[in-house]
Amino acid sequence: MISTIILGALVGFLTGHIMRGEGFGAIGNIVLGIFGGIVGRFLFGVIGLGPTGLIGDIIAGVVGAVILVYAFGETRRRRHR
Known part of the structure; x- marks a missing residue:
């Protein structure tokens, strides 16, 4: 559980730097990182590249998190039009 949170925080931090201006705060980035890991593992599995190791x-x-941030950003932009 703790390793998932730490890994989620790291993934959220990295995603925040990749997708500038799309941050969701510390807790949001951790949650995004955890869900991004789930999405990423699924997508990599679908194309036959199951991730191994840290x-x-x-x-x-x-x-996965970059895809989620992009999707949420597009959803927000469409609502504000």
Whole structure:
């Protein structure tokens, strides 16, 4: 559980730097990192590249979190039009 939170925080932090201006605060980034890991693992599994090890989990998490941040950003932008 603690390792998931730490990994989620790291993934959220990295995603915040990749997707500038789309941060969700510390807690939001941790949650986003955890869900990003789930999404990333699923997507990598679908294409046959199941992540292995800590580095694989980080990469999958960041990819998933970037996709989630992009999707949430687009949803927000569409609501404000």
